[in-house]
Amino acid sequence: MTARPLTFADPGEAASLAAFLKKLLRWEKAAAVRLQAGRGVLGVFAQPARFEVFAVLTARLLEPIDLDATVSAGELLERVDETGESVAVPVEVTGPSWAGLLPPRSGWxxxxxxxxxxxxxxxxxxxxxxxxxxxxxxxxxxxxxxxxxxxxxxxxxxxxxxxxxxxxxxxxxxxxxxxxxxxxxxxxxxxxxxxxxxxxxxxxxxxxxxxxxxxxxxxxxxx
Known part of the structure; x- marks a missing residue:
């Protein structure tokens, strides 16, 4: 887990993340997301309640960092800084079963x-x-x-x-x-x-x- 905020490379990414999290929380107040970062890109994975699909949001980071954590969507939303184009990663939570069964990395x-x-x-x-x-x-x-x-x-x-x-x-x-x-x-x-x-x-x-x-x-x- 990283103590410093993740800073986005492109304007508007923090607002996009906040909007995504708000929608997830509208359907499930206890929603969790899995965060994976590598090679300068952050991936936010979720399984929206009712839809039986994986939803994936990605964004380029200003500085590369390695990260793999499952966190509360609500706590992550509280840490989004739209003005600063950044987000601080909250403490990890015990994730739902889907968080360990993500789609394949390659072969698309x-x-x-x-x-x-x-x-x-x-x-x-x-x-x-x-x-x-x-x-x-x-x-x-x-x-x-x-x-x-x-x-x-x-x-x-x-x-x-x-x-x-x-x-x-x-x-x-x-x-x-x-x-x-x-x-x-x-x-x-x-x-x-x-x-x-x-x-x-x-x-x-x-x-x-x-x-x-x-x-x-x-x-x-x-x-």
């Missing part, structure tokens, strides 16, 4: 370049469909079990022309990763994983063939 292969707005429109469409179908249900039928089943039916569909579950696009949209409508997105796969890469962050899901072989832990290369 580009499989599709998505035109600007494709993933965002797909997410908006399924969110709208879920709301409309929910509103058409009689109030007495809107049970948690039925709504969960409806959500699973919709978000397990695939993004047209790819194998990416729409829940990944939904998660990317909810996290603000798809806010730039003009930016293209890219899809990668690696040994049973799929990665939706955007200019603001990545969302990664395990496919049916995903295993728990060696090499886990996603490399902290810029998105």
């Amino acid at each position: 292969r580009a499989v599709a370049a998505l035109p600007p707005g494709t993933a965002r429109r797909a997410a908006e469409d399924v969110i709208s469909e879920f709301r409309q179908r929910t509103e058409r249900l009689p109030s007495q039928d809107r049970t948690r079990q039925l709504l969960d089943g409806l959500a699973e039916e919709i978000w397990e569909r695939r993004l047209r022309g790819t194998e990416l579950p729409l829940r990944a696009a939904h998660a990317a949209h909810a996290l603000g990763f798809l806010s730039d409508r003009s930016a293209p997105n890219e899809l990668y796969d690696a040994r049973g994983w799929l990665r939706l890469r955007t200019a603001r962050g990545s969302v990664i899901v395990r496919t049916e063939s995903g295993g728990r072989g060696p090499g886990h832990g996603l490399s902290v290369t810029p998105v």
Whole structure:
């Protein structure tokens, strides 16, 4: 663990980190994140509640440092200094099980370049469909079990022309990763994983063939 703050090399990265953490905490007050730093890049890994995906935010650091720690998202947010473009790393916590089972470091292969707005429109469409179908249900039928089943039916569909579950696009949209409508997105796969890469962050899901072989832990290369 490092005692000195991590200083970002690019303006706006501290604000991006703060926004990311706020979204995680909105869904889960006790959320944790795993921090990995190496070769001048910080990677922030999370598993947002409800989405069943990995979310990854990366940023270049002004000074290279080696770091691997799981910390409270709330405590990390308190230590973000947007004016100073830095963040102080809090004391480590006992992390959730997902923190030890990150996606692979290497072997990622580009499989599709998505035109600007494709993933965002797909997410908006399924969110709208879920709301409309929910509103058409009689109030007495809107049970948690039925709504969960409806959500699973919709978000397990695939993004047209790819194998990416729409829940990944939904998660990317909810996290603000798809806010730039003009930016293209890219899809990668690696040994049973799929990665939706955007200019603001990545969302990664395990496919049916995903295993728990060696090499886990996603490399902290810029998105």
